[in-house]
Amino acid sequence: MRIKVLAAKLLAKKVNKETQKWSSKPVETQQKVLQSLIKQATKTKFGKDHHFEKIKTFVDFAQYVPVRDYEELRPYVDLVVQGKEDILWKGKPIYFAKTSGTTSGAKYIPLTKESIPFHIQAARNALLSYIHETGNADFVKGKMIFLQGSPILEEKNGIKLGRLSGIVAHYVPNYLLKNRMPSWETNCIEDWETKVNAIVEETINEDMTVISGIPAWVQMYFEKLQEKSGKKVGELFKNFSLYVYGGVNFEPYRAKFENLIGRKVDSVELFPASEGFFAYQDKQNEKGMLLLLNAGMFYEFIKTDEFFTENPKRYTIGEVELDVNYALIISTNAGLWGYNIGDTVQFTSLKPHRVIVSGRIKHFISAFGEHVIGKEVEHALKDAMEGSSIRVNEFTVAPQIAPETGLPYHEWFIEFENEPNNLEDFALKIDEAMRKQNSYYDDLIVGKVLRTLVITKVAHNGFQEYMKSIGKLGGQNKLPRLSNDRIIADKLKSL
Structure with missing residues (x-):
């Protein structure tokens, strides 16, 4: 076990050095990403339709590629779903992450052989970043749980599809398989309440050290553990030291979690989505998450108070300001171009670039002009x-x-x-x-x-x-x- 801890610390040091390198050159890093994306997609249908062969700079890109949401990009996505090749990205995607859209019905977000590794790498690096900063690597000796969707995948025109969390379950590194919980069989249970009850049964007597999931659903898991054992979660899992979450702000839940656990534990925030893994918390005492500028995604930002105007200005990483609310626009190595993911962010630091998720571009209250986010x-x-x-x-x-x-x-x-x-x-x-x-x-x-x-x-x-x-x-x-x-x-x- 000591070897595992030592190996984790050495890898954490290496990853930290690599992170410092790209995060200290944000504009150069993003320019390289954009050039690489354009080069790889020039011969696709989307690339030909949008004159990728003429694009040399971001100004060119913004001229030829409009900002779109899923519905506006859908004619291209539909062709990919039909099994056509070289539409949004070279070849075919290897997966579709299926999500439920509020206006679009089912949404099929492509995942390619180029994009999948970045999802896995970012999740790994978030933990390694925590290890490098705190020196705490003992959790690698215990069991880890990730509350997620079923890993059972369907198939559509030769391309596998499922929830993102279920897809990435197929990519758990071998060295983590013995530590990972719940079992494959339990993870495949579709009904959530049945699944959580089964997870409680499997984990209640284990040495859980890392627990990950959306706060509302982890809270449900903790309550069932406490109900069954009569103990606080921190007493039940004496070596539980790290909670990993994403998707929502943890602060409204923090007091309740500390009561259920019976003590404070460190936490690491992630910013993953089907479209890409955008950021993770790299410092325990700094506000915001490190924006991943070298992860196969080119970012643009539109001020939210300008978003619904005609031809709003599109900002790049070198132009953003602190504490301004921006809609996040991405172009990726999965074939999403000028894509509005719907999330809004604010920068809390520019050296390096850290963000908080401030809301959703469509989730607001302005029934009276109040613009509440x-x-x-x-x-x-x-x-x-x-x-x-x-x-x-x-x-x-x-x-x-x-x-x-x-x-x-x-x-x-x-x-x-x-x-x-x-x-x-x-x-x-x-x-x-x-x-x-x-x-x-x-x-x-x-x-x-x-x-x-x-x-x-x-x-x-x-x-x-x-x-x-x-x-x-x-x-x-x-x-x-x-x-x-x-x-x-x-x-x-x-x-």
Whole structure:
């Protein structure tokens, strides 16, 4: 086991040196990536349609390749799905990551032999970065669990398809196979509640050292462990030292996790998606995640307040500023070109480039022109809970445009673990924190266009019931923090 720890530390040192090299030359690194992508795709249908042979600079690229979302790129994707070659990328993809789009139905995101290794490498390097910084490599001796989708794959016109987490399960390095949990059989269980119960049975007596997954679903796992054992998770797993997560902000869950675990553990945040693995937390005491500039992806950024205007400016890595909200646009070695992934980011550091995920370009509230984003509601809730015993399991926010009486307001649906003594006082604290962050919202309150927010309590496991009712319980499914309509709100009220 000591050999395994030593090997991990040596590899961590090597990877850190490589990371320093490319992250210290961000513009040069991204220019090389763009040139490589264009060169490899010049003879594809997309490359011919968009004059790749004429593209020498980013200015050329922006001239010939428009920003598109999935629906706009779909005519090309449909050809790839039909089994046609050399459409978006040379040859055929080796997988499709199948995701459920809100407007597009099923979405098929191509994964190629060039792109897959970067997904695996980034996840590995996130752990190695943590080892290099902290010197803690003892967790490699214990068991690791990754709560994910089923690895069972379907096939469409000779190309395998499944959820991204299920696809990457086929690429677990040999040296991790003995440490990895749950078993293949348990991972293949489709029903999420049945699966979590089986994972509890398999892991409850093991030496779990690393646990990874979306906070809401790991919380469910922890609660079932505690229910079955009568012990805190940290007592049950004495060597549990690292929690790895991605997809949502962990801060609203942190207090609840520390209570379930019984102590603090280090955490590492990831920013993975079917379209690419974009960033990971490289420092425990620095805000943000290191943007992966050498991972087969070229990044562009559009300011969110300009995004819906005609011909908004497209910024490259050398032009971005701190604390500005940007829509993230990518071009990749899986054949996505000028692709709007839907996530918004803010830079917390430019040397090196670190980002936080600030929300979704389509997940916001601006029913009255307030432009509220996910980062703001999460921070407001955190600020309101600071120094109290209040704990929240889950929440979402929607506008109430036509209340039966009084002014319109923002309605916060919150599932509490520990409720505040006075719900109205707690709502006022959240409201004050929102007004400090968002001047538009403050103006609407002052101008008596809106009244202060209203909290609607959601019953225990209410959000799980909601996700189950729409067929999205478990796996990598996430509850939107914000909606600009009442679809989720009305469903929650009807449960």
